[in-house]
Amino acid sequence: MTIHSLRAGAAIADLPWRTARDTARGLPRPLGPEEVALATAAGRILAAPVRALAPLPGCDTAAMDGYAVRGPGPWRVVGRRLAGSTASLVLAPGTAVEIATGAPVPAGAAAVVPYEECRRDGEHVMSERRARTHIRRAGEDARPGEELVPAGRRVTSAVLGAAAQAGHDTLTVYRRPAVRLVVTGDEIVHSGVPSPGLVRDAFGPAVSAIVAGSGGTTSAVAFAPDDRATLHAAVTAPGADVVVVTGSSSVGAADHLHRVLADLGAAWHVDGVLCRPGHPQLLASLPGGAWVVGLPGNPFAGLVAAVTLLQPLLEALTGTTAAPTVRLPVTGACKVPEHGVRIVPVRLETTHAEIVTAARPASLRAAATADALAVIEPGWTGGAPADLLLLHESGPGPAVPTT
Structure with a gap:
């Protein structure tokens, strides 16, 4: 043979x-595909979309620190509600509760009036009501089953956070x-x-x-x-x-x-x-x-x-x-190929890439100080653009x- x-x-x-x-x-x-824990999913590629498992937010919540109010003011303050509260509460007309951002809004509340728009006098609070309600309504970000992140996306910090918000403990990614x-x-x-x-x-x-x-x-x-x-x-x-x-x-x-x-x-x-x-x-x-x-x-x-x-x-x-292909002007000395391409190490500058000298097939010294490899094609002259392969391993x- x-x-x-x-x-x-x-x-x-x-x-x-x-x-x-x-x-x-x-x-x-x-x-x-395989299913992996959120803690190990960073950098992987989604093999299935991330969907909301419940309404986001799960209930009406305060978007500002202030007072949840019902009806025209002034309002009598009848309590305080912090984030994490699960107790049932219904506001009567003319009443308010002091409320923290993220806390569930009591039933019957028409708005949350921010502290900076209020004046409190003992048990009563007064304000000129503005048009904004400062209430995040249940499901306004996503409804149950709604796609949050499509398949094919890389799992970034934001994707991990969105998946956790949506109730996921695992993600389906490509092996x-x-x-x-x-x-x-x-x-x-x-x-x-x-x-x-x-x-x-x-x-x-x-x-x-x-x-x-x-x-x-x-x-x-x-x-x-x-x-x-x-x-x-x-x-x-x-x-x-x-x-x-x-x-x-x-x-x-x-x-x-x-x-x-x-x-x-x-x-x-x-x-x-x-x-x-x-x-x-x-x-x-x-x-x-x-x-x-x-x-x-x-x-x-x-x-x-x-x-x-x-x-x-x-x-x-x-x-x-x-x-996407990165393409920049490349400067420096290079033996331009007659056929095919020549691959040379380059360092990235502000507006261009500079060829690292003395690159040889058997040595990695030049590549070790480079940021990318430039693809030099026939006809290239110094300063002309070339495609770059970033060395980001x-x-x-x-x-x-x-x-």
């Missing part, structure tokens, strides 16, 4: 960068994709300072951050030598929605991922992308439904591939809507390595 015969069909080989990214986002469907990261290479070590000829794993920490920032969870980080059988076992191990393989996506003698995927009867979607760095990246799906993303072994090239294929794939699996560190 020749290397050429292991390549996917021409229709998916060496795709334009935007086509590859759109493919990674457009193919998956969100994973199934987080479980990601297994397989770092290949006989030269890889995963702790300490590597000896000459060996290299420290940079993908475990970097890819795990991208996974967390894209809504997934890194279920395991496995290290595999340059061995086809070991890679086959790592790719087919159960429990992952997405398998990310680093350092085995090209066609060299030690790159076994194409052969393994051919053995497994994988469906190919992307096999090479017209970008520099990061050309030898791939996306395939296994017969059982798991997705496989192949990243090149050079760390910066692997980062470029991860934001090209892995990030949009995970966002699609979590139901995340694509963010967050979340816990990588999973404990496994063998």
